[in-house]
Amino acid sequence: MWEQAIEQIQPLAKDWLERARTRLDSLTKPRGSLGVLEDIAERVVAIRQEDNPVLGKKEVFVFVGDHGVVSEGVSAYPQEVTAAMVRNFLNGGAAINVLARCVGAQVSVIDIGMREDLRSAHGLIRRKVRRGTGNIAREPAMTVEQAEKAMNVGVETAEEAYARGVSMIATGDMGIGNTTPSSALFSALLPTDVASVVGKGTGLDQQGITHKVQVIETALKAHHACLGEPLATLAAVGGLEIAGICGLCLGGAARRMIVVVDGFISTAGALVAMRLNPVVQDYLFFSHQSSETGHQTFFQKEGIRPILDLDLRLGEGTGAALVMHLIEDAVRIYNEMATFEEAGIAPGA
């Protein structure tokens, strides 16, 4: 399934990009003076292949998984918070619920690998691949088959959204401890040294960060033989929600959807997708640079400019939801502004 998605992803057509730029340059403003908004509009037109792109339904997907590595003491919060926050999502009280409401997006919460089952929880989408990952400092996070299964959950999620008429999707995550596997993935796949991609997560102090670096170095040493190949790396040191996000990116791109990538964890999933097929990047909108240190390293190494920089470090899809507004704004600029000809003004510079 994920292999098919990868084959379906097409690079953006140059003629659509040029067509979009021609219209942008005809609008009543100095060329390029709306900066990043124009770049966004250009890409949306080429992704949607529409002269007047209509952004229909929007949806945020929060993939939830637990992490065996939490037993190494890498997080400021206990593992039970994963399930408690899922209840909060389902009750509409979390930050992602509020920000999704602000932009009119639906929130879907997917149990792709929680330890708990939350049997009585209404509205939870149950796609559990396994009960949390293994402790990556001692064992693989999951098998390669499980990683593929989790990626396929993401691809299917994108397919189902496509079938519902969704055109813009956002990645989101929840999983206590998940900055640790994310940092491990960044270190292995960028590649770069561990210290440059490790931050305080939800609230570690300097001692906690030093310990986290050691745990990740141990994990990378333990799984050294598997590293480099993206799927094997994901299975060895990744996470179930990260694999789901990776699949969502691939499936969304295969269906020509606008894929808005949230913060540090989501970017780790996106990075795995990019290493499987670099063309996926044409469909990804990196919403913000998190205050998690390693995120900046990713953007620098990959030469990507994130849209916002607001010191967010919450995850859940919060930064992506904020950026959905800006993408809609950019599309409306494209569709609704008067041209120089319509306004009777000479184009000038």
Added chain:
Amino acid sequence: MWEQAIEQIQPLAKDWLERARTRLDSLTKPRGSLGVLEDIAERVVAIRQEDNPVLGKKEVFVFVGDHGVVSEGVSAYPQEVTAAMVRNFLNGGAAINVLARCVGAQVSVIDIGMREDLRSAHGLIRRKVRRGTGNIAREPAMTVEQAEKAMNVGVETAEEAYARGVSMIATGDMGIGNTTPSSALFSALLPTDVASVVGKGTGLDQQGITHKVQVIETALKAHHACLGEPLATLAAVGGLEIAGICGLCLGGAARRMIVVVDGFISTAGALVAMRLNPVVQDYLFFSHQSSETGHQTFFQKEGIRPILDLDLRLGEGTGAALVMHLIEDAVRIYNEMATFEEAGIAPGA
């Protein structure tokens, strides 16, 4: 009138700021993990002095003026474009119309100093102080009395908006050539050397920029005796729309409104207001860092962090309109998120 506004501006009350921070820290997220959104919410609560701030009506004010210094060849566009763009605003076809519609804000266009009258233009608010400024390279932009009159137009505009129930206002500008007086104001009031605050405006090449620096240096030399005192500086090398924006900032702050400052030109107006009364800054939200070089110099010198950095360089209030979304998002986070207690989660870090 502007003097009264200055006297009315109160610093934000510490108890309201603390109250806001206490609530933010009680919400189901790691402390501070919504970064700049939290800072925005905190300030809004203290400005509005409401436990559940309600953002009511929003309005963007585009002040329009012409500039005698255009005859020195400092702009890529001819002066007639000012009036043509005003027609475009009134027809709803400009970028600011689109972005204001996106966020549900009204756009008001104020002739505070256009050369033309546009007698037949419907919807234009006619508060002309004079027909364009003098050529600052040779004469003062305006008299001190005219500068005060233009500032009062801004203060009155804020008063009228307040009376209409508007709680969030955005500054906007239109005026071919207005990066030149803005750069002159930055140089005189930051203060800093001219070259560090001059950019390409709507589209100058390197030669054009060098010429623009020379024109501004000539202007600053010609009016050397007046510089330093903010009002005299504004009159000598400023612009009518810049004075209007300065007044809008003061009047908005006096009435405890949220004042969203747009780009380079608007910031020049805000800087004059800050030099008249530094407390006004408590009420100002600097929406974005423009790609106009000097804007960065302002933020560095003043130690202010702009909210967005999207390479915008259009003015009109476009960046401010974008940020109105984010301010609304921040307020809804504050009002609508569940607390740890409500969600039954231990607060953690």
